[in-house]
Amino acid sequence: MSIDSYEASRKRSDEIRADLPEHPEKYTMLTGDRPTGRLHLGHYFGTIRERVALQDLGISTRIIIADYQVITDRDTTANIADNVRNMVVDYLACGIDPAKTIIFTHSAVPALNQLMLPFLSLVTESELLRNPTVKAEQDASGHALTGLLLTYPVHQACDILFCKGNIVPVGKDQMPHIEQTRQIARRFNERYGHVFPEPDGLLNDAPAIPGLDGRKMSKSYGNAISLSATDAETAKLIKKSQTDADRNITYDPEGRPGVSALLTTAALCTGRTEADIAAEIGDGGSGTLKKYVTESVNAYLAPIRARREELLADMDYIEDVLHEGNRAANEIANATLDEVRETMGMVY
Structure with a gap:
């Protein structure tokens, strides 16, 4: 990402931050985590604390537990159900309110994932290979480059755009994902008709939270x-x-x-x-x-x-939060997919 491009993104982010308390109704926020284990202090100070603050401003907030993205670089889904439920527990314990925030899982929202098909037609192989996060994830995992990891940025675009998300809290290193999502939204709108907003990254100033050895907490x-x-x-x-x-x-x-x-x-x-x-x-x-x-x-x-x-002590309540979140996310995703199919002329 060029310095000029980053500075433009920073300026836009600062303008949005100033506007959020004045006009929270204008914004829909999407963010999330992969359920690969327990959340830690790095997650809390890096993102969760800010999610709670944005939620409490009255912004429409959606949090995705990206269970499908676990297998971008892992060969097993062992412990995933336990990780998902404990992630919900962590969210609620930190102040995420399911009455204000929709918490849902990838695998439970088919219409969200179906957006992958039209979105994949809007990006080239070279654009996917250039994404620095894809390279970093592959290097870290030591795995061969899977189709799911290669298309990880497109899946993230589906996450953001299925609910017409227009702000995404990110660090500087995640801005290429936002740029790719903006590009996908723009290309879809130009090719078929206007459906999606072009989301902005809400750049956070949280420091890289160090772990107990001085490296990034992980x-x-x-x-x-x-x-x-x-x-x-x-x-x-x-x-x-x-x-x-x-x-x-x-x-x-x-x-x-x-x-x-x-x-x-x-x-x-x-x-x-x-x-x-x-x-x-x-x-x-x-x-x-x-x-x-x-x-x-x-x-x-x-x-x-x-x-x-x-x-x-009340895991039935945790199940209810997940089921209600998945229900609400499906309602939004189905409406968006219907709009996409209609705009593309694919209603039979």
Whole structure:
């Protein structure tokens, strides 16, 4: 993505952010996650907290649990049903309200997935191969490039456009997906007739949440603190995190990634700055730092974890949330597919 293109996207994103509180009724937001495991602090500070804020502004909010996209780079669906249900539990515990937000799964909404067929005719092989996320996912998985991974950006366009989504919270690295979705919407509208909005990326300023080893927090790296972890499990994870021998605690992400990652985690959970926390700990060493981080994380997550326990005690309610979300998503998707077929002249 060119600098000029990014700057234009940033300007548009800033304009939308200013307008959201004034005219929430103008916007439909689509976002989601792949159910590959438990959600963690990186998900919470990176996206979920913002979803709750947008939902509470009164914006039409849809969250997709992208179960079909699990098999873009994995050979099994073992544990997927448990992951889906626990993802719903995590969402609700963090403040997503199913009375305001539709939560649904890919596999339960056939009309959404049927949009793949006309949308695939609107993109070229070279355009799909150029998408940096496709390359990154393939490199990370070590798998051969499957047809599903190659068409991953088109599937994401279906996710966004089936509900006429016009804003998508993203980081800078996800902007190519938004550009491809805009391109698909534009080409469809030009070729057949106007059906879809051209969505904008709502760029977030959330920092890359570091894991306990200084790398990006990720389930696959084993460096993540799950929202569902107990206080004791959290303490054990933080205690095992890598620091260094220097007892004087300073914030230096390049030179001291382990120490700095812990400081950032504490800063997010307390609202303080990394430098302020480092100055307070001073020569207390990594043991004092880890104790402070553990207490900060556990205190911050306490209400979320308490709500999780309540929800886990009523899994029938979780099933109801999923069923109602899938029903509502199907209603929207069926109406959009009918409109697409009519616009294409395919009503017989």
